[in-house]
Each structure stands twice: as C-alpha cells, then as structure tokens.
Amino acid sequence: MDLSYSDAEKAFRKEVRQFLDQNLPDDLRDKVRRGKDLGKEGHERWHRILNERGWLAPNWPKKFGGAEWNAVQRHIFEEEAAAASAPRIVPFGLSMLAPVLQKFGSKAQQDHWLPRILSGEDWWCQGYSEPGAGSDLASLKTTAVKEGGHYVVNGQKTWTTLGQHANMIFCLVRTDSAVKQQEGISFLLIDMNSPGVEVRPIVLLDGGAEVNEVWLTDVKVPLENLVGEENKGWTYAKYLLTHERTNIAGVGFSQAGLAAVKRIAAAEMANGRPLIENPHFAARVAQIEIDLMAMATTNLRMISRAAAGTAPGVESSMLKVKGTIIRQAINDLARRAGGVYAMPFASEALEGANDMVPDPLSAGPVAAQYFNNRKLSIFGGSNEIQRSIIAKESLRGGA
Amino acid sequence: MNFELTQERQMLQDSLQRYLRDKYTTETRNAILQSEAGMSEEIWQQLADLGVIAALFAEEQGGFGGAGFDLAVVFEALGRAGVVEPFMETAILAGGLIARLGNPAQQDLLDRLMAGGLQLAFAHGEPTGRYDLTHVATTAHAQDDTILLTGRKAVVFNAERADMLVVSARESGAVDDPEGLSLFLVPKDTPGLGIQGYALLAGGRAAEVTLEQVRLGAQARLGAPGQAAEAITAQIAAACVAQTAETLGAMETACALTKDYLMTRKQFGRPIGSFQALAHRMSDVLIEMEQARSAVINAAGHLEAAPAQRERFVSAAKNLIGRVGRLVAEESIQLHGGIAMTQEYELAHIAKRIVMADHRFGDVDHHLERFIAFSAA
Numbered sequence: 022m023d024l025s026y027s028d029a030e031k032a033f034r035k036e037v038r039q040f041l042d043q044n045l046p047d048d049l050r051d052k053v054r055r056g057k058d059l060g061k062e063g064h065e066r067w068h069r070i071l072n073e074r075g076w077l078a079p080n081w082p083k084k085f086g087g088a089e090w091n092a093v094q095r096h097i098f099e100e101e102a103a104a105a106s107a108p109r110i111v112p113f114g115l116s117m118l119a120p121v122l123q124k125f126g127s128k129a130q131q132d133h134w135l136p137r138i139l140s141g142e143d144w145w146c147q148g149y150s151e152p153g154a155g156s157d158l159a160s161l162k163t164t165a166v167k168e169g170g171h172y173v174v175n176g177q178k179t180w181t182t183l184g185q186h187a188n189m190i191f192c193l194v195r196t197d198s199a200v201k202q203q204e205g206i207s208f209l210l211i212d213m214n215s216p217g218v219e220v221r222p223i224v225l226l227d228g229g230a231e232v233n234e235v236w237l238t239d240v241k242v243p244l245e246n247l248v249g250e251e252n253k254g255w256t257y258a259k260y261l262l263t264h265e266r267t268n269i270a271g272v273g274f275s276q277a278g279l280a281a282v283k284r285i286a287a288a289e290m291a292n293g294r295p296l297i298e299n300p301h302f303a304a305r306v307a308q309i310e311i312d313l314m315a316m317a318t319t320n321l322r323m324i325s326r327a328a329a330g331t332a333p334g335v336e337s338s339m340l341k342v343k344g345t346i347i348r349q350a351i352n353d354l355a356r357r358a359g360g361v362y363a364m365p366f367a368s369e370a371l372e373g374a375n376d377m378v379p380d381p382l383s384a385g386p387v388a389a390q391y392f393n394n395r396k397l398s399i400f401g402g403s404n405e406i407q408r409s410i411i412a413k414e415s416l417r418g419g420a
Numbered sequence: 421m422n423f424e425l426t427q428e429r430q431m432l433q434d435s436l437q438r439y440l441r442d443k444y445t446t447e448t449r450n451a452i453l454q455s456e457a458g459m460s461e462e463i464w465q466q467l468a469d470l471g472v473i474a475a476l477f478a479e480e481q482g483g484f485g486g487a488g489f490d491l492a493v494v495f496e497a498l499g500r501a502g503v504v505e506p507f508m509e510t511a512i513l514a515g516g517l518i519a520r521l522g523n524p525a526q527q528d529l530l531d532r533l534m535a536g537g538l539q540l541a542f543a544h545g546e547p548t549g550r551y552d553l554t555h556v557a558t559t560a561h562a563q564d565d566t567i568l569l570t571g572r573k574a575v576v577f578n579a580e581r582a583d584m585l586v587v588s589a590r591e592s593g594a595v596d597d598p599e600g601l602s603l604f605l606v607p608k609d610t611p612g613l614g615i616q617g618y619a620l621l622a623g624g625r626a627a628e629v630t631l632e633q634v635r636l637g638a639q640a641r642l643g644a645p646g647q648a649a650e651a652i653t654a655q656i657a658a659a660c661v662a663q664t665a666e667t668l669g670a671m672e673t674a675c676a677l678t679k680d681y682l683m684t685r686k687q688f689g690r691p692i693g694s695f696q697a698l699a700h701r702m703s704d705v706l707i708e709m710e711q712a713r714s715a716v717i718n719a720a721g722h723l724e725a726a727p728a729q730r731e732r733f734v735s736a737a738k739n740l741i742g743r744v745g746r747l748v749a750e751e752s753i754q755l756h757g758g759i760a761m762t763q764e765y766e767l768a769h770i771a772k773r774i775v776m777a778d779h780r781f782g783d784v785d786h787h788l789e790r791f792i793a794f795s796a797a
C-alpha cells in the first residue's frame with residue numbers, strides 16, 4: 022500500500038499540466054467554466070489539439086494510434102483536464118465504438134474507421150435507445166433486412182446525443198425476430214447522410230438541444246458495415262457498455278465542480294459574510310468533499326484492479342452509482358450557492374446584449390446544470406439498473 | 421379541530437381548478453413560457469374575473485378572503501397548473517404592502533388591482549443581500565417635499581410589466597438595520613428608474629432595477645418614515661405561505677404524473693411501477709407529501725398569529741417544503757427516466773417550479789437558521 026505518486030507519475034502530471042497550460046485555447050476554457058455549449062467547431066478543435074499530441078485516445082492500444090495509458094495516468098489526466106476546465110472528450114467514437122471495432126471489427130473496418138475517428142473526419146453518435154426500448158434495450162424494434170446487397174433499415178432511435186453534429190451512427194438493429202430477443206440483434210454502422218435518415222432535435226428541460234430523435238426509413242446500408250457476425254450484436258453492445266462506463270465516476274468533473282462551488286460561495290455574501298463561512302453551507306461542502314476524497318481512491322482502486330485483468334463489472338456499476346450521486350450533489354450545492362441569481366435563465370442571447378444583468382458569481386448557469394445533470398443517473402444504464410447488477414453479482418450463491 | 425375547507429373556499433378551489441384544467445393546458449402554458457412577455461394578459465384578466473385576486477384580500481380591504489387558508493387554497497391551485505402569471509408579485513407582495521400601509525388615496529389602487537387592471541412589482545432584495553430581509557443599501561433622501569432614491573435591486577419579478585413598483589429604501593441606519601426602512605410607490609415611467617429584464621428558468625420574467633436619483637413626492641411613501649420593516653416581514657410571511665402552497669400544488673402534479681407513468685410505462689414486459697425498487701421510492705415520496713401538506717397547513721393556520729410564533733411556523737414550512745420539494749422533483753424525474761428530461765413534457769416545467777421556489781424568500785438553510793433563532797426567542 023503506497024498512496025504517493027511515483028517520480029514518473031509526478032513527472033507525467035507536470036507534463037500534462039504544462040501541455041494544458043500551453044495548448045488549451047482560452048475561449049474553450051472560458052466556455053467550459055461558464056457551462057456554455059462549445060459547438061461542433063469547439064469540440065473538433067480540442068480533439069485536434071489532443072490528437073496532435075497523441076493524447077486523444079488514452080485507452081487505445083499503441084498499435085491503433087492510442088496512448089495506452091495505465092489507470093493512474095488516465096486518472097492524472099482526467100484530474101488535470103477537469104481542473105484546467107478542458108472540454109470533455111466526446112466519447113461515442115473514441116471510447117465506445119473504437120473498442121468494439123478493435124476487438125470485433127474486421128481488419129478492413131479497423132483500417133478504415135479508426136484513423137478517421139482520430140482525425141475527426143467522422144463524428145459518431147450512439148443509436149441504441151428507442152422510445153420503447155430504454156432500460157430494456159433488448160426489446161428494440163428497429164429492423165435491418167438483407168435485400169439486394171444491402172441492409173434496409175427501418176425504425177426510430179431516440180435520445181441520440183449530439184446526433185446533430187454526427188455524420189455516422191452505430192446502431193443496434195433487429196436482424197432476426199424469430200429468436201430470443203438478445204439473439205436477433207446486430208451491430209450496424211450507418212452513414213447519416215444516406216437517404217431516409219432524419220434527425221429531429223429534442224429540447225431538454227434546461228433549454229439545451231443536445232439530444233435528438235433519429236428516424237430511419239428504408240435506409241440502405243452496405244453489408245460490409247455490419248460489425249462482427251450477424252445476430253451477435255448484443256455481445257458487442259455489452260462489451261461497449263463496460264467501456265462506456267470507464268471514467269463513469271467522473272472524479273475529475275466532481276473535483277472541478279467542487280472548486281467552482283467554493284468560488285461561488287466565496288463571492289456570494291450571506292448576512293454580511295461570504296457564504297463559504299456560513300456554518301450550514303460549510304458543512305454541506307465538507308460533507309461532499311469527504312465523500313469525494315474517498316471516491317477518488319475507490320475509483321483508482323477499482324480501475325487498477327480492472328487493468329490487472331479483472332473484467333470491470335460490479336465495480337463499474339458501483340462507480341457509476343456513487344460517482345453520479347456525488348456529481349449531482351455538487352450541482353445541487355452550486356445551485357444553492359447561487360442564491361437569487363440562480364433563478365435567471367442564463368441564455369446565450371442574454372449575454373453581452375445585456376451587460377447590466379449581473380454575473381456576480383461568474384459561475385454560469387448553475388441551476389440549468391443542476392437540471393441537465395439529472396441525466397447522469399438515467400443514461401448509460403440507469404442507477405436502478407446498476408443497482409440490480411450489483412445485487413445480482415454480489416448476492417449470488419448467498420455469499 | 422377541523423381540517424375541512426369552508427364552503428366558500430371549497431367553491432373557489434373547485435372553480436379555479438376547473439378553469440385551469442380547461443384553459444391552462446401544457447401547450448398553452450408552454451407557449452406562454454416561450455412568449456416575449458412571459459405571461460398571458462388574457463389569462464390574468466380571466467383569473468381576476470374569477471375572483472382570484474380579491475380572494476387574497478380581506479373584506480375591509482375590498483376583497484373576500486385574505487387569511488392564510490385563502491392564500492393557500494388559491495396558490496395550491498395555481499401551483500398544480502404551473503401558473504407563471506405574477507399573482508405573487510402584484511397581489512401578495514406589492515398589493516399586500518399597499519393594503520397594510522397605504523393611506524386612503526393609496527388604498528384606492530386596490531380596487532383596480534382586484535379587478536385585474538393593475539400590475540405591480542416589489543423591488544426589495546439587493547445584489548449582495550441574498551435572503552436577508554433587512555439588507556437594504558438603497559437610500560432615500562428626503563428634503564422638503566421631495567425624496568431621492570438611489571440604489572440597485574436584484575431579480576425583481578414582474579418589474580418590466582408592472583405599472584408601479586413598491587421600492588424599499590433606507591432613510592437611516594446601517595445596511596442591515598431593521599430601523600430606517602421605508603417603502604415607496606414608484607410609477608414605471610419615473611425618470612432615473614432603469615429596468616433590465618430577462619427570462620427566468622422556471623418561467624416568468626424578472627429584472628435588475630437601478631434607481632439613479634429617482635425623484636418622488638412625499639405622497640409616494642407607504643406608511644411612516646423608517647418604519648416599514650415589520651410590514652415587510654409580515655408580507656413576506658404571507659408570501660411564504662402562498663409560495664409553499666404553490667409548491668405543494670406543483671408537487672401534487674409531479675406525483676400524479678409519476679404515478680400515472682409508473683403504471684403505464686412498460687419495460688421488460690411489465691409496468692415499471694411493478695418493480696419494487698421504484699414502488700418503494702414512490703411510497704416514500706407519498707409519505708413525505710403528507711408531511712408537506714401538514715407543514716403548509718401549519719403555516720397557513722398561523723399566518724394571523726403573533727409575529728414570533730408566525731415566523732417559526734413559516735420558516736418550518738419553508739424549510740420542509742424546500743427539502744421535500746427537492747426530493748419530489750428529483751425522484752419524479754428519476755422514476756420517469758429520459759422522458760422527464762424533455763422540455764415539452766409537463767413534468768419539466770413543474771420540476772423547475774418546485775426546485776427554483778427554494779431560491780425565493782430564503783432557502784432550506786436560511787429558514788433552518790431562522791427557525792432556530794425564533795425557537796430560542
């Protein structure tokens with residue numbers, strides 16, 4: 022047991038910090054700090070900057086152009102990136118699709134798609150959920166029928182995050198309706214510019230437009246866009262989900278969020294003193310900080326165990342549940358700290374147009390973020406589904 | 421003890437609920453939210469015609485209600501429908517202060533107000549005041565027959581639409597001194613009055629209000645110079661009763677939507693409400709809802725009590741509703757899953773009303789501290 026970082030790890034942290042210092046554009050840093058939309062261009066710019074340094078794909082093997090970092094390195098990077106207010110990396114191509122292609126894709130698929138993910142030529146989105154298939158994903162109804170050298174796809178996907186920016190979508194589709202649900206699903210790569218693909222935005226409760234409905238009507242998909250074998254898609258999807266949940270604890274985000282709470286509470290006055298000195302508020306902050314300190318170590322313990330060869334299962338479910346509880350609690354604190362100035366709807370249109378509207382906290386839309394992040398416990402396998410997984414695994418055999 | 425509503429109140433509640441159910445649909449309300457004005461003049465007038473505003477005033481003020489339970493009945497119904505029209509600002513806050521302190525000429529405004537022909541705002545809180553009721557740095561300098569107001573007011577609801585603002589300002593004393601506070605009626609076109617408006621996350625509009633040498637006649641003052649603190653506290657107490665009732669109404673809607681959804685949404689071939697993990701959480705929410713209703717009843721029933729007792733119950737209700745409101749909003753969203761995250765769905769607006777209510781008139785912690793203070797006294 023040794024909780025201190027090695028010299029090599031310390032040097033790595035320094036290197037990361039220096040890189041962020043020199044390469045993170047001010048406008049992007051500012052947008053992240055203020056909780057603003059980066060836009061497609063902003064995300065792409067940051068991806069390009071990381072890719073040039075070779076740090077865009079921390080968990081990819083070197084032979085595919087990844088950094089192949091170990092758990093501690095990834096943790097250090099996440100911490101530093103969040104602390105510097107670097108944009109999050111859009112995960113759909115990099116950490117969801119890529120691992121599947123690397124494990125189950127053909128050589129031709131790997132050679133074609135992986136470099137395009139790194140270069141940013143393709144923007145991927147995830148087409149799993151449907152209106153009737155959320156937690157019960159295996160009940161999905163979108164069909165793909167082989168017809169004249171193509172798959173013809175019909176159905177509707179929903180909640181497709183950033184689908185408005187994407188040119189490619191990886192989908193789970195039904196290729197056999199006669200068998201058990203899980204055994205008739207295939208994993209298909211679909212060009213969103215194909216005729217018959219329609220993307221409709223869904224406005225979320227915070228006013229943001231980050232998710233979409235994707236309608237698929239007689240969409241022709243080349244047969245070579247099938248990943249792995251037909252009707253084996255469920256296996257690949259489950260494999261992907263374990264990767265979707267790496268960094269699911271979001272420790273870096275929580276650390277940055279807590280620092281923001283302290284900033285807000287130092288600027289906000291309550292009864293003539295900074296709010297951070299108010300005993301009730303200070304207690305709330307301390308309580309979360311205590312949880313977060315333990316969480317950081319839980320996260321490191323679990324991901325190093327996984328790196329040592331144990332498949333992440335129960336662990337990633339635990340990280341997801343506790344990590345999202347902590348993140349949401351921090352959003353809740355930021356909202357409280359904002360006081361009466363948490364109430365305005367901080368739209369982009371408001372800024373600049375109205376310089377009298379105060380941003381005494383320069384904290385951005387704290388209440389909107391609180392509402393938006395309710396999603397954390399719903400998507401990526403809801404916290405209820407994760408608890409079922411934990412219970413199933415740990416109560417097995419009455420142990 | 422009797423927990424039944426009086427016949428009059430029951431009738432008011434029924435007609436109000438019927439009207440809102442028919443007229444204030446999700447589509448209508450969401451269109452109002454998107455509109456520039458952030459409110460509907462038509463609905464305002466129709467609700468005034470139904471007697472909603474008059475029900476908030478006592479008979480001697482020209483109304484037919486005005487007690488804690490009248491406020492609770494009206495605002496619970498408004499809350500259920502997620503109404504964003506500014507009844508709180510116009511009637512309870514500014515209107516209530518005029519009724520409490522105004523001279524006969526000022527009181528004349530109330531007839532117009534109850535008929536729906538007047539909109540008001542209460543410009544009191546300031547940028548560094550957070551929830552402190554007596555924190556007023558805005559100054560009022562009286563000289564001969566004129567008064568000059570200078571200062572800035574934060575997040576003033578309904579300021580843009582208001583025909584008049586009731587503005588608090590200090591005639592003497594330190595910045596958080598209860599002594600020395602006065603209230604003034606400021607017509608909206610008074611020179612030196614600046615209003616910069618914006619939309620609010622939970623609907624409606626507010627503004628930053630600046631006062632630069634705003635010149636008023638002495639007849640603009642409400643009540644005696646420097647003596648307004650008591651009336652402000654009493655009227656904010658009424659506002660807390662109204663607002664906790666409103667939030668309770670919104671919580672009822674959140675629960676109703678969630679119960680329905682648990683029984684109709686199917687995953688894994690069965691209604692999700694049949695999963696015990698969800699059913700038990702719904703049960704906990706329903707238990708807390710009963711507590712919430714009791715807290716509102718406690719506060720409404722003590723609105724006419726002596727100040728120390730009144731404030732203790734008001735802070736208890738505000739604290740409890742803040743806590744349970746958050747639980748209800750968060751659990752309703754979680755038990756729904758993704759659908760609750762969409763702006764179009766009724767719950768989205770309702771959840772925002774519930775949670776953001778904790779940012780007005782003091783949050784959970786603020787009222788916990790007040791409760792401790794009033795309990796020790």
Ligand SMILES: Cc1cc2nc3c(=O)[nH]c(=O)nc-3n(C[C@H](O)[C@H](O)[C@H](O)COP(=O)(O)OP(=O)(O)OC[C@H]3O[C@@H](n4cnc5c(N)ncnc54)[C@H](O)[C@@H]3O)c2cc1C
Pocket residue numbers: 146147148149150152154155156157179180181182183232396399400401402403404405406409685687688692695697698754755756757758759761
């Ligand atoms: C902002 C956002 C972004 C998203 N992005 C994407 C995306 O890019 N791509 C994509 O494919 N999907 C995406 N999703 C969809 C997400 O994965 C689903 O919302 C999630 O799977 C839950 O499904 P549902 O919303 O249909 O809720 P439901 O499955 O209907 O669940 C409703 C409630 O029931 C509970 N529940 C369901 N089954 C059980 C059970 N057996 N036991 C106990 N409780 C249960 C759930 O936990 C939840 O509380 C996104 C969702 C959101 C909100």
